[in-house]
Amino acid sequence: MSLKLLGLPGLYQNWLMSSLDTGCDYKIVHNHTNFIYAGTKITWCKKLEVDFDSVQDDIVINLYVKPENFVWYLYNFLEKTDNVGIQVKHLHTHLFTRAPNTIAFDGMLKHFVESYGVNENTDIETVKNSLIEYFYFTLVQEHEFKSKVAQEHPRFINVEYDDFASYDQLVAKLENVPGFDLTYFTNMYTILKQTNFEYLNKKKQYQLHLTPVDLDILEIAYAGSTVANDLDWFNEQVRENTLKEKIFV
Numbered sequence: 001m002s003l004k005l006l007g008l009p010g011l012y013q014n015w016l017m018s019s020l021d022t023g024c025d026y027k028i029v030h031n032h033t034n035f036i037y038a039g040t041k042i043t044w045c046k047k048l049e050v051d052f053d054s055v056q057d058d059i060v061i062n063l064y065v066k067p068e069n070f071v072w073y074l075y076n077f078l079e080k081t082d083n084v085g086i087q088v089k090h091l092h093t094h095l096f097t098r099a100p101n102t103i104a105f106d107g108m109l110k111h112f113v114e115s116y117g118v119n120e121n122t123d124i125e126t127v128k129n130s131l132i133e134y135f136y137f138t139l140v141q142e143h144e145f146k147s148k149v150a151q152e153h154p155r156f157i158n159v160e161y162d163d164f165a166s167y168d169q170l171v172a173k174l175e176n177v178p179g180f181d182l183t184y185f186t187n188m189y190t191i192l193k194q195t196n197f198e199y200l201n202k203k204k205q206y207q208l209h210l211t212p213v214d215l216d217i218l219e220i221a222y223a224g225s226t227v228a229n230d231l232d233w234f235n236e237q238v239r240e241n242t243l244k245e246k247i248f249v
Contacts, residue, residue: 003177004057006047006156008149009104010081011063011073012164012192017042019188020174022181030083032195041179048145052153059177062156065149069161071139071222072203073149080199081105091217092127096120125236128217133234135221140229164192165200223247 003020007013014035018026024039037044045055047063065073078086081104086094095112096119099105113119116130138146152158157177163169167189174180193200206219215223220243224233227246232238 002043002057003041003059003061004043004045004055005061006050006055006063007044008047008063008065008073008077010076010079011161012076012196013037013044013063015188015192015196016061016063016159017044019185019192020177020180022179022184028191028195030080030085033199034080034083047151048148052151052156055156060153060156061174061177062151062153062158063161064152064158065161067146067150069203070146070149071135071218071225072199073161074135074138074218075202076199077104088216088218091131092124093120095131129234129236131217132220132224132239135218136224136231136233139221139225162203165203 005013005017012035014026014037017037017039018024018035021037021039021041024037024041026038027036028034029036043057075088078088078091082102084098084102084105086098086105095105095109099109112130112134115134118127118130157173159170159173163173167186170189171182171185174185175182206222220239221233223243224231224239227242231242
């Protein structure tokens with residue numbers, strides 16, 4: 001019986017494969033947050049390049065992200081994909097210094113530069129405002145990447161982004177996978193919590209914010225997306241007034 005996992009850039013697919021392939025070799029890399037799966041039991045495929053109807057394996061695990069969780073997935077996508085090393089708190093500089101010529105981010109960088117006419121020499125505030133609006137539109141508008149990331153299939157075991165923050169939810173979805181070892185999986189989940197605590201709790205931490213002072217670029221973009229889809233979210237004064245009136249009341 002074959003087992004296949006349809007994975008997403010920067011998500012937890014290597015950890016999950018390592019957790020389902022009991023006793024396999026794995027490594028933890030890139031600032032101790034990314035896993036590398038070295039087993040043979042599970043086949044990994046890039047979800048964004050797969051035609052769901054062509055997948056014929058006996059058991060398929062499909063990782064997906066609901067639209068309301070897309071922004072939290074973006075942290076994983078930006079910071080963990082291919083070990084490029086982009087950090088959201090330094091997005092205004094890292095996008096220019098680390099994204100060029102990478103498979104994951106070169107296209108996004110070029111689209112951002114063409115859309116806003118900015119470059120590495122543009123003043124920081126303009127770049128930050130441009131990034132906030134760029135990701136605001138990424139969240140409020142429909143596009144192929146977001147729709148593919150959210151794709152489910154009734155024949156597959158569909159594991160959603162939020163499921164990784166819940167041990168019980170993961171076990172409920174995966175316990176019938178042949179060879180599932182609860183003790184081994186429990187130990188692996190402990191390692192996941194230790195290495196990825198920040199990502200697993202990002203949504204919860206955002207909800208605990210009492211003021212907009214410490215919000216990063218993605219959080220500000222997300223805050224605007226929860227209010228309306230036609231805001232002038234580049235405008236710092238508009239953002240400040242909206243955050244105070246409608247979000248952090």
